[in-house]
Amino acid sequence: xxxxxxxxxxxxxxxxxxxxxxxxxxxxxxxxxxxxxxxxxxxxxxxxxxxxxxxxxxxxxxxxxxxxxxxxxxxxxxxxxxxxxxxxxxxxxxxxxxxxxxxxxxxxxxxxxxxxxxxxxxxxxxxxxxxxxxxxxxxxxxxxxxxxxxxxxxxxxxxxxxxxxxxxxxxxxxxxxxxxxxxxxxxxxxxxxxxxxxxxxxxxxxxxxxxxxxxxxxxxxxxxxxxxxxxxxxxxxxxxxxxxxxxxxxxxxxxxxxxxxxxxxxxxxxx
Amino acid sequence: xxxxxxxxxxxxxxxxxxxxxxxxxxxxxxxxxxxxxxxxxxxxxxxxxxxxxxxxxxxxxxxxxxxxxxxxxxxxxxxxxxxxxxxxxxxxxxxxxxxxxxxxxxxxxxxxxxxxxxxxxxxxxxxxxxxxxxxxxxxxxxxxxxxxxxxxxxxxxxxxxxxxxxxxxxxxxxxxxxxxxxxxxxxxxxxxxxxxxxxxxxxxxxxxxxxxxxxxxxxxxxxxxxxxxxxxxxxxxxxxxxxxxxxxxxxxxxxxxxxxxxxxxxxxxxx
Numbered sequence: 301x302x303x304x305x306x307x308x309x310x311x312x313x314x315x316x317x318x319x320x321x322x323x324x325x326x327x328x329x330x331x332x333x334x335x336x337x338x339x340x341x342x343x344x345x346x347x348x349x350x351x352x353x354x355x356x357x358x359x360x361x362x363x364x365x366x367x368x369x370x371x372x373x374x375x376x377x378x379x380x381x382x383x384x385x386x387x388x389x390x391x392x393x394x395x396x397x398x399x400x401x402x403x404x405x406x407x408x409x410x411x412x413x414x415x416x417x418x419x420x421x422x423x424x425x426x427x428x429x430x431x432x433x434x435x436x437x438x439x440x441x442x443x444x445x446x447x448x449x450x451x452x453x454x455x456x457x458x459x460x461x462x463x464x465x466x467x468x469x470x471x472x473x474x475x476x477x478x479x480x481x482x483x484x485x486x487x488x489x490x491x492x493x494x495x496x497x498x499x500x501x502x503x504x505x506x507x508x509x510x511x512x513x514x515x516x517x518x519x520x521x522x523x524x525x526x527x528x529x530x531x532x533x534x535x536x537x538x539x540x541x542x543x544x545x546x547x548x549x550x551x552x553x554x555x556x557x558x559x560x561x562x563x564x565x566x567x568x569x570x571x
Numbered sequence: 572x573x574x575x576x577x578x579x580x581x582x583x584x585x586x587x588x589x590x591x592x593x594x595x596x597x598x599x600x601x602x603x604x605x606x607x608x609x610x611x612x613x614x615x616x617x618x619x620x621x622x623x624x625x626x627x628x629x630x631x632x633x634x635x636x637x638x639x640x641x642x643x644x645x646x647x648x649x650x651x652x653x654x655x656x657x658x659x660x661x662x663x664x665x666x667x668x669x670x671x672x673x674x675x676x677x678x679x680x681x682x683x684x685x686x687x688x689x690x691x692x693x694x695x696x697x698x699x700x701x702x703x704x705x706x707x708x709x710x711x712x713x714x715x716x717x718x719x720x721x722x723x724x725x726x727x728x729x730x731x732x733x734x735x736x737x738x739x740x741x742x743x744x745x746x747x748x749x750x751x752x753x754x755x756x757x758x759x760x761x762x763x764x765x766x767x768x769x770x771x772x773x774x775x776x777x778x779x780x781x782x783x784x785x786x787x788x789x790x791x792x793x794x795x796x797x798x799x800x801x802x803x804x805x806x807x808x809x810x811x812x813x814x815x816x817x818x819x820x821x822x823x824x825x826x827x828x829x830x831x832x833x834x835x836x837x838x839x840x841x842x
Contacts, residue, residue, distance in 0.1 A: 323673070363669065363676035369684060371642060397693055398634065398666050399720040402594070405634035413640060422668055424695040424715060426722025444695060449670040451697025458740065460729040466737070469729065 303417045303440030304482060306389040307507060310356040311533045313387065317524070317571070318564045319509065320351050321393070321540030322360040322377070326368070328545050330552045340365065341373040343552075345380055347544055350553040351560040352385040357536050359391040359509075378415050389417040391509070391536075395444060397422030403432035411436050418442055420487060420509070423470050427478050434481050441484050445470045445499060448489025448512030467495065468502060475503040485509055488527070490518025490537070497526035505529045507536060513563070514542030520563075524570035532571035539563055574688045574711030575753060577660040578778060581627040582804045584658065588795070588842070589835045590780065591622050592664070592811030593631040593648070597639070599816050601823045611636065612644035614823075616651055618815055621824035622831040623656040628807050630662040630780075649686050660688040662780070662807075666715060668693030674703040682707050689713055691758060691780070694741050698749050705752050712755050716741045716770060719760025719783030738766065739773060746774040756780060759798070761789025761808070768797035776800045778807060784834070785813030791834070795841035803842035810834055 301309070311317060324340045333339040348358060358381055365374040378390050392414055396406040410419040410433075418440030421430055433441045446456055446467040456467040464472075467488075474484050488499045490512035499508065508527050512518035520537070527535045543563065547555025572580070582588060595611045604610040619629060629652055636645040649661050663685055667677040681690040681704075689711030692701055704712045717727055717738040727738040735743075738759075745755050759770045761783035770779065779798050783789035791808070798806045814834065818826025 361669075361673055361676075363667075363673045363680065366642075367676040367679040367684065369642070371637075371640070395669055395693075396634075396666070397668070397695075398632075399718070402632055402634045405632075405638040408638040409634060413638065422666070422693045422695050424668075424693050424726055425718050425720060426725030426727070428720055428722035430722075447670070447696050449696060449699050451699035451701075454697030454744065455695055455737065455741070456697070458731040458737065460731055460737070466726065466729065466731070470726070473725065 302438045302483070303389050304507065306387060306417060307356060307440075307536070308533070310388055314353055314355060315568065316354055316356050316564045317533065317535045317537050317567050318355050318560060319357040319359050319391070319536040319538040320347065320355050320543055320560060321511070321538045322347065322358060323364050323540045323544065325364065330549050332550055338373060340368065340370045341376050344377050346553040347556050348377070348381055348385065350557040351543070352381075352388055354557070354560045354564050355388060357389045357391055359393050359538055361393040361540070375414055382415065389440070391418045391420065391440070391442060392416035393420050395420050395422050397425050397429055399425065400428050400432055403429055407433050407436060411439050418485070420444065423474075430478055434483055437481065437483070439483065442509050443470065443474055443484060443486055445474070445486040446488045446492060446495050448491045448518065452489060468498060471499045471502045475506055479506070487511065490523045493519065493522035493526040496523060500527050500529075500534070505534055507534055509536045509538060511538040513537060514539040520566050521570050524567055528571055537567055573709045573754070574660050575778065577658060577688060578627060578711075578807070579804070581659055585624055585626060586839065587625055587627050587835045588804065588806045588808050588838050589626050589831060590628040590630050590662070590807040590809040591618065591626050591814055591831060592782070592809045593618065593629060594635050594811045594815065596635065601820050603821055609644060611639065611641045612647050615648050617824040618827050619648070619652055619656065621828040622814070623659055625828070625831045625835050626659060628660045628662055630664050630809055632664045632811070646685055653686065660711070662689045662691065662711070662713060663687035664691050666691050666693050668696050668700055670696065671699050671703055674700055678704050678707060682710050689756070691715065694745075701749055705754055708752065708754070710754065713780050714741065714745055714755060714757055716745070716757040717759045717763060717766050719762045719789065723760060739769060742770045742773045746777055750777070758782065761794045764790065764793035764797040767794060771798050771800075771805070776805055778805055780807045780809060782809040784808055785810040791837050792841050795838055799842055808838055
């Protein structure tokens with residue numbers, strides 16, 4: 301099944317637009333995991349197993365694994381999700397972006413090595429830096445459009461002609477030119493609901509990955525109302541830290557489940 | 572010593588503006604290396620040892636290692652360069668770009684794990700996505716400005732107001748606002764000499780990493796004349812495939828040395 305089809309199925313099956321981001325920080329792990337060689341895998345496995353029926357996707361952030369030589373634990377984690385929770389797509393948050401021959405290598409890394417269902421990609425280098433990922437017809441390519449950090453405005457908010465902002469141009473290019481195969485989605489930060497609405501207007505039913513609720517402060521009601529499609533889907537609303545670190549003790553997975561349940565339900569109130 | 576100071580010293584000592592890009596593709600390795608577990612390390616070590624007195628920097632491209640689970644060989648390669656060729660800075664070509672908390676993880680990956688002297692970074696997410704790297708005062712941060720691939724024009728060539736193009740805005744922002752610590756450099760592709768000249772004009776003596784000569788077709792004379800500083804330096808002109816695969820047999824390192832020597836000397840004719 302393609303990433304886009306898996307996502308649509310998970311929206312339905314779990315009645316959820318929630319994506320749980322896996323940004324494992326060992327300094328915040330519960331005491332019983334500290335010092336274990338497989339602590340990153342075990343921590344994330346606990347989160348995944350406690351929340352898999354409440355989410356539409358998982359999104360491991362590769363930097364947290366790479367900083368600690370834990371690529372093997374990332375491979376094991378994604379294999380675990382596919383084996384134990386089939387149908388829940390895995391987005392590798394890597395924000396890659398490079399010339400075609402290098403992008404081919406990143407596609408191998410993401411799709412063959414890590415077996416992710418989708419990857420986040422930076423659009424700055426243009427269309428031919430995105431195409432190699434589309435050569436994998438079952439995979440998803442989620443392009444940065446409007447990011448949730450303060451500096452996101454430095455370039456993305458520039459007027460590129462006729463009142464169109466750079467992030468709007470990216471949305472329009474992806475929707476009308478780059479997404480020839482129906483594999484694309486966009487990243488739009490929850491901290492800017494008016495801009496989510498604008499991207500929704502420009503892109504029809506294109507799925508939007510929306511980081512920035514929870515620790516980053518975005519508002520759930522405004523996000524859902526701005527970004528949902530007519531069918532009440534179209535969104536992967538990501539929460540990472542607010543779920544991963546909802547509890548600090550041996551019951552961290554239960555606390556994460558409770559936080560995920562509340563977040564899913566809060567989202568569903570506005571669909 | 573800082574990255575920028577090491578680079579300046581290597582320009583002088585080796586009388587060279589040449590950066591050798593390390594993009595190891597096992598399908599193109601000589602027969603005697605095929606099938607070895609450490610083939611990537613050994614191949615690159617052969618190139619490095621044959622060219623270290625002819626270059627101002629080495630630039631391993633992380634995708635080629637990550638696609639083959641060869642991060643350990645990348646660590647070993649950079650350690651080898653530091654041990655055997657001290658003073659030659661290593662640029663990790665990773666084109667990272669993410670929110671601050673994630674960028675901190677990528678900085679740990681690049682500077683603590685791999686012990687690179689500089690990293691390439693994508694500017695699309697703005698200033699706060701770049702700052703975490705600057706917290707490492709000895710390291711360099713090389714921001715994408717104008718890239719050498721065909722799609723580079725899709726966004727970078729957009730007019731962002733008053734006739735200024737997006738890549739010019741990036742050059743100006745980095746030179747006048749983001750580079751408060753003197754650690755920054757820019758990527759400007761060799762396929763666009765007029766744009767190299769424009770970036771030089773906007774950035775004073777900021778070092779420019781220039782990919783795109785060799786396999787990508789950029790012109791050496793035009794590149795050097797457009798990008799050199801008054802002192803005849805300011806450039807890291809990258810060649811990867813044309814040097815790595817100059818020979819196909821057991822003498823591939825000798826062939827690489829010859830190609831590097833010719834490229835260095837061709838560059839020096841126009842300084």
